[in-house]
Amino acid sequence: GAVVSQHPSRVICKSGTSVKIECRSLDFQATTMFWYRQFPKQSLMLMATSNEGSKATYEQGVEKDKFLINHASLTLSTLTVTSAHPEDSSFYICSLARDTSTDTQYFGPGTRLTVL
């Protein structure tokens, strides 16, 4: 398996502010990281895929200027929700893949974002 951490686990912010969520791989170097969001009682929706040192690939309908992803190193990816609004409230989860030759993804514990 793999150990993935996310910080913070919960965050409450005011509408219009920006929030940064960190995703760290604690025991291996992750070439590829994925960011998902999950609404209550729903499945996981892929937001974007990022590879270390290159720009993230966003899924259709996901605003890249609103959800900024930075895959700065092989152990750290960040998701910044800019100018957050109540509709951005959700559970954000990252996952890691060791490399693109293997499909296995390991998920972090998630971050609950609440925008007031």
Next chain:
Amino acid sequence: GENVEQHPSTLSVQEGDSAVIKCTYSDSASNYFPWYKQELGKGPQLIIDIRSNVGEKKDQRIAVTLNKTAKHFSLHITETQPEDSAVYFCAASWSGAGSYQLTFGKGTKLSVIP
């Protein structure tokens, strides 16, 4: 793109009984099928996976079967315990944009009644 259907959406079983969750996929190019368990407020945890060159895989009380011809795969949990209660997601993987992406089913909420 890939489409994954998962059934049932909810499942209640008595402790000690077996539970079966079924998924179908649409893209014949998919060749990797993981199952995740998600407890309330936590991230999904990989519990078992299977690749298209294998028809069945077992890990203690958990087994997964794959029928490539029919494009369906199933999760089997035997001797269920209360701690098996969670939401289970199936997924299928296909290669897009140079990296592998998972398409998830909508989930099955399993309740094991003591």
